[in-house]
Amino acid sequence: MSDRDRIYERVARHYNDTGFEFESARLSQHFPIxxxxTSRYLNRWISDNATVADIGVGVGHYxxxxxSRGCCIYLVDISQRLLDATYTRLKAIGLHERILGMHCTSATQLDCLNVEFDAVLLLGPLYHLCSIEERQQPVKAAAKILKPEGLLFAAGINRLTYFRELFRTAPELVLTRKDxxxxxxxxxxxxxxxxxxLGYGHLTTxxxxxxxFKSDFQTVTLTxxxxFASPWQNSFNNLAPAAAEAWLDLIETTGTTAEGLGMTDHFLYVGRKKAENS
Incomplete structure (x- = not known):
């Protein structure tokens, strides 16, 4: 087994075992913003009844x-337990017939997806691909399986979040972690x-x-x-609906600024597939 395969196996084991419970509660309880x-951008840019590849499904929030909007979904994840949880989630609300396929595989091995998609989601896999060559593989694959002018949605984690959290929780470790x-x-x-x-992963700028994404996609937005709300997301769940929407408006407005990009936990890239002759 290669070193790369060992890391993929460890990532799968992480989400099949210790990371499953955290992932189950992550978006709803800990990161509601x-x-x-992200839901705003998906709803804005993906049409009803679109065909979507959700690569790195987590427990199926997206x-x-x-x-629920009539989209047909192909589910891909490196963790079978997460795939099963997503299927159970959709079946419980009568949406499992919208699932057109389920594939337990790495985001670097997407030959199983042999249809054309209106949109591809990479809202997690790029966190765990530690070399630039590995990160390029799902991006290139997304461009290949997308319809002309199809859309890619991809997430990355801000490198500075590690330092912020260490300063908050264990600042004394700065002396032993210099290297x-x-x-x-x-x-x-x-x-x-x-x-x-997170386990084995990659934090980006x-x-x-x-x-x-520049070689294969025309940027729609990077946000x-x-x-500014990164460290205080738990407060969002206690807001009245009108206040919540007003804060989301401010967060979205500032997210595309240099200051918002610097303060955020996650980057979201939305890009449109370039024409082959561009």
Missing amino acids: EFAI AELLA FHQQLLQDGNIDPTHAPP SEEFHQL GVES
Whole structure:
């Protein structure tokens, strides 16, 4: 087994075992702003009844959102447990017939998707691909399976979130992690020792993330999903609906600014497939 395959196996095991419970509650309980803003962009740009490849489905929050609008979904994840949870989620609300296929595979191995899609979601896989060559593979695959002018939605994690959380929770570790911090600033790669909730993964910068898509996609937007609200997302669940929407308007407005991109936890890239002769 290659080193790359070992890491993929560890990522799958992470979500099949210890990471499953956190992933189950992550968007609804801990990161509701991430979910709300990402949902805004999906609803705005993906038409009803579209055919969508959801690569890295988690427990199916976005699959449910799109299936409820009549979209047909192909589910892909490296964790069979997450795929099963998504199927159970959609079946419980009568939307499982919107699932046209389920594939347990890595985002770097997407030959199983042999149809054309209106939209492709990569709202998680790029977190776990530690080399630029690996990250390019699902981006290239998305361009291949998308219809002309189809849309890609991709998420990345801001590299600075690691430092912010370490400063908040264990600032004394700055003395023993100097070498790791220099490495992280250079390549963005983390591991289960330094970032247990994510395990093996990659944290990016806004410029690096933007560059990843330029050869195959025309940028629609690059936004900081949580903007200034990143550290206080739990407060969002306690807001009245009108106040929640007003704050989301401000978060979305500021998310595309340099300041919003700098403060955010997650980047969201939306791009349109380039014409082959462009």
